[in-house]
Amino acid sequence: MSALARRGDLLRLSSLFVRTLREDPADAEVASHRLLIRAGYIRRAAPGIYTWLPLGLRVLAKVEAIVREEMAAIGGQEVHFPALLPREPYEATGRWEEYGPNLFRLQDRKRADYLLAPTHEEMFTLLVKDLYSSYKDLPLTLFQIQTKYRDEARPRAGLIRGREFVMKDSYSFDHTDAGLDEAYQRHRDAYERIFTRLGLDYVIVSAMSGAMGGSRSEEFLSPSVIGEDTFVRSPGGYAANVEAVITPVPEAIGYDDAPAAHVEDTPDTPTIETLVAVANAKHPRPDREWTAADTLKNVVLAVTQPDGTRGLLVVGVPGDREVDLKRLEAALAPAEAEAAGEADFARHPELVKGYIGPAVLGPQGTQVTDPATGETRSAIPYLLDPRIVPGTRWITGADEPGRHVFDLVAGRDFTADGTIEAAEVRAGDPAPDGSGPLELARGIEMGHIFQLGRKYAEALGLKVLDENGKAVTVTMGSYGIGVTRALAALAEANHDERGLAWPAHVAPAHVHVVATGRGAEVFDAAAELAEGLVANGVEVVYDDRPKVSPGVKFADAELLGVPLLVVVGRGLADGVVEVRPRAGEAEQVAVADAVAVVTERVASLLA
């Protein structure tokens, strides 16, 4: 069966609602954003909010159609939820608060609370609860392709991080864990087919489930230097989102032989570098040089809970690593974190900036006395990097300027309230599964699959009767594809300095016919060719603009990025037209054969 329709569309550039721009828009940082704007696919309506022009909408419709087909192929049934939803279900699961400022909230004329849904777990759970009651009704997979809203703090990169965007979200419902595993695997396979059909390179990485709850979770990333997600890969096949990387925990070390901790003068050592230098100069270690990895850096962070309450947290990491805010936030989700500010330090004079020692932190200092007021209060929670196991020896601050403690032994001289995965992951770090050193890369998150488990079903009371007539809580999966973001990832992966270069399956048209010249015979021949292609089911952009120079027409064709260019012009006198792939070699084809040859070329691109 041919992939071509009965009749293609003919888009005449003389009347198509599009204007190309020669200049990059000022606010566009990445290629997809720049080119989608310049080629007239989208226009910005507000920060992170875009309007789709005809060419963009055609690409979007094709991406959606591929997603829809593959979801139907795994038995997904399409539904469509509202975007404007009442507060109550999200209140029941705690997400009304957890989403914090990322949620668009509003009130209707009766002062009832509503939200613009960022995702629909609650509504799907309630709908299934409304309709189904028996295990015989399961398994069930529902999906929608729908507009979603997130009030991003920093909308950026055009469609890649927007505030109004299109997602495919689907949800699986099973009464057994094995059923959930199967539904998860079906989605995983469907996603592989979807991204393959879209022509997108992808990596599947282990992920944190974040605010979604649940257990198993993987992301589909499109590798791209402009991606917001950093992921790791090992030679042995481990791959994970950097937030999900688990630090291999070293064995604890005996410390019977360790010297006692001793405080030393270390003047002018506000940074790790100065500290290491002074330590090596004034307090040399007998066996080797001190390095940054011997120091314990205590980083003060301000953590904001979804309900707006703000508190401090100190994280201890080896001094050769930074705290990675994204990893920290993933570990603390749904809370948000930032570096503590001057005002925070001012309120906590016991935290001596640059010289913070564990004396003031953690269980060993559960109560502190405010020197200004004489009041005692709880210490600040103190969490350690998992590498800081009992027996490891550290140089750290001595809680006064210009002094550090040496030979401070974890487990002997200090303990913490727990561990946290917050230190940066670095190239060369060992993979947690022993599969070798990690390499780091960046990617655009296009899809995310989660095993939600019973969290939402429990919160909202979704149960079915099992084989024995017993009510059991349903287990769910949640599976998303950022449809508009995948389109942007396609543009990122398929462009050059001259413009976009769409894969044929998602291109706004298959062929771009350019009429160059002034004679009516050129336009007549080009129109006839375009019509012939359209009759064969080929989608054609036809540049019929009468007074536009060939140079401008070619530049526009390369900017628009339709896969095949057909030039009707000078060659006409010799009975030929030129056929040229978007980034390939030109070929002369006899006018009489052109429709057949180009149709065949398109059919093979779509095969």
Add this chain to the structure above:
Amino acid sequence: MSALARRGDLLRLSSLFVRTLREDPADAEVASHRLLIRAGYIRRAAPGIYTWLPLGLRVLAKVEAIVREEMAAIGGQEVHFPALLPREPYEATGRWEEYGPNLFRLQDRKRADYLLAPTHEEMFTLLVKDLYSSYKDLPLTLFQIQTKYRDEARPRAGLIRGREFVMKDSYSFDHTDAGLDEAYQRHRDAYERIFTRLGLDYVIVSAMSGAMGGSRSEEFLSPSVIGEDTFVRSPGGYAANVEAVITPVPEAIGYDDAPAAHVEDTPDTPTIETLVAVANAKHPRPDREWTAADTLKNVVLAVTQPDGTRGLLVVGVPGDREVDLKRLEAALAPAEAEAAGEADFARHPELVKGYIGPAVLGPQGTQVTDPATGETRSAIPYLLDPRIVPGTRWITGADEPGRHVFDLVAGRDFTADGTIEAAEVRAGDPAPDGSGPLELARGIEMGHIFQLGRKYAEALGLKVLDENGKAVTVTMGSYGIGVTRALAALAEANHDERGLAWPAHVAPAHVHVVATGRGAEVFDAAAELAEGLVANGVEVVYDDRPKVSPGVKFADAELLGVPLLVVVGRGLADGVVEVRPRAGEAEQVAVADAVAVVTERVASLLA
């Protein structure tokens, strides 16, 4: 070319996400709402906000496809705007305020004002301004099929008046009035084709343009007793929304011979009926009986402007007519009106309820003194029904209880601040164009076409250079179809007491195959038949539920409303199946012929 696809869908009821309800939902007043819920097409998510289940979404997609095809056929180019929009463009045109409480407003995390768009005139105007600059770019028609929001005071009747709904909105751009006329006519023709293809009876009526501004305006109504719009028709072909009916103004009458106005005692006459009775008993008219039409009723109304300011207005109408609040509001748009309350009368003791005379109203009483405070202030505006022309003689209140003025002559004894179309329209009233007496009917507004003119282009600065290089303001049209509402109108027009009965072009499937019986041979034969139809491009609902009684299956089939029912059951022993239109006679068809016969039947339904 066949209207059938290459391969149809097969919807097995054993796994289709649908549950039918035997009982009407408590909140459903109208048939479409009741049946769409009961048949499992939609579910309520919040007041006026619905979720689309698989069957409903299939119908919606078919309605959208017909609208899309016909819009493309008149050269409409599809785009897609966000629903979440910034305040500024709506501020520029005044609609941020004018929409009043009907607009969903919200703020983002930076406290910037946003709205959920009820319609997109501003955004289309700005987009065209962004892209186009010459008359050569015009004419242009853009459209979208998109989710819209209105915070209705009284969402009702399911999809008919919802708060989140799907609309097709299109906009035409021309640089000449003649161009706008053509664009308007093209849309009018396209709408006729759309509603005809949908299988909907429709009436085109003249309409008010309301808050939209502009000049020529017509509505497409689906006649229905449950419709919210009242319209009129005359035998001569006049048709108008009742809000748009213009009262034929009688000729002024000379009043040289009219007796002087005189105040009479009319005790206990708080109503028109009591007044007419007392007038005939105590102050008889020499030539004929007094009737209600001889009395002038002054109705006090409270008018709220979009900015929330509230003031009173008095409307004088002949006593045999009520003030029609909808007509009044259409005349006052965007202000809203309601009957004045006790508190209003308390604040205006000069308004003697039941005895209000023109002495206290209108220009003849431009200042009034508040008897309580001694302050003077402006009189309440006074507007008259257009029938109350100079020379007409009236009985009306004398501004004190139990007394009325007789022989009060308009133009001699009182004048007003103007006229207003606020009196009710009644069956038998003359059509304004002289085409005969009006009859009244009700309808569901499915479409509305407007000549906006230059209002939005002026407010937002959309100009193009004309043939002479002169910047001219563009003239626009705005054209809407309530897609979800049209679907509801289809359900209203196509149902019986047993369920829905869809026209084939919009039905969720073409054929409903029911397997009745317990033997495997029945299910095998039914499955084979269903598969055969699907292979021919027929869309099939197949009731393969193993333990459901024939009675329940037939009831569900009639509730779902698929056009053709095929029963595979008892007849199988005789080698036949039963083929029955949703509301027609059954026919026995040989099993061997069934696929061919039913396919043929479907093809002719779709022809």
